[in-house]
Amino acid sequence: SFALSVPTARPSPFGCRSAALALVMIDWQRDFLEVGGFGDSLGNDVKRLQAAVAPTARLLAAARGAGLTIVHTLEAHDKELHDCPPSKKRRCSAIGKTLDPSRGRVLVRGEPGNAIIEELQPREGEVVVHKPGKGAFFGTDMDAILRRRGVSHLLFSGVTTEVCVQTTMREANDRGYECLLVSDATESYFEEFKKATIEMVVAQGGIVGWVATTDELVKALS
C-alpha cells in the first residue's frame, strides 16, 4: 500500500492509502452504449457515451497496476423480475422484454445485452455487483463487500453520470465513504446533465465529494 495524492482535485486536494481505495465501474453495459441496444431504443444518442471508454480503460489499467480493489456494477434484474418494483416497470415497460433477440431480455441478468462491453470486461478476482436500482448500495452487498476489504475511499467511473453514477456516489457519501468522480471516465446522454452533476458534487466545499481527470488519477496511481 502506498500514499496516493491528487493535489489538483476539485474542490480541494484528495488523498488516501491505496489499500483503502477502490475503483467503482458503474454499468458499462452493452445495452447502454451500443447502437441498436436498449439505451438507443429510448431515443438516446449512445455515441456520446463511447467518448469515455478510452479514458476509462486507461484508468482501469492504472487501478489494476496499483492493486486497487475493482468493483464492476450492472443494472440487472433476476429472470422473474422479483427484484423490479412495479413502479420501475410502469415507467420503463421494456424491462424484461426482448426488443432484439441477439441482445436478449432488457436489463435481465446474464442476457447478452446486459453484459459489460468488451473493452472494460472484469477480470478474475474483481468484484461484480448486480443491482436492481440506480444506486449500487440499494438491495446489494456493496457496503459489506467494501467494508470487509477496508475500503473507505472510492473512485467513480461509469454511465450515466447523473443517473446510476451520481445516485451511487450519493449513497456512498451518506455511508461515510470519501468519493471522487473521474470526469472523463463518465458520460451522459445529456451534456448539460453531466456538467451539472460535476458542479453539484464539488459545490459547497465538496458536498458529495471530489472531481479529477483520468490523467490526474493515472499520475497519482503510477
Ligand code: C5J
Ligand atoms: C440508466 C444508468 N441511465 N446506468 N442507468 O437508467 O445510469
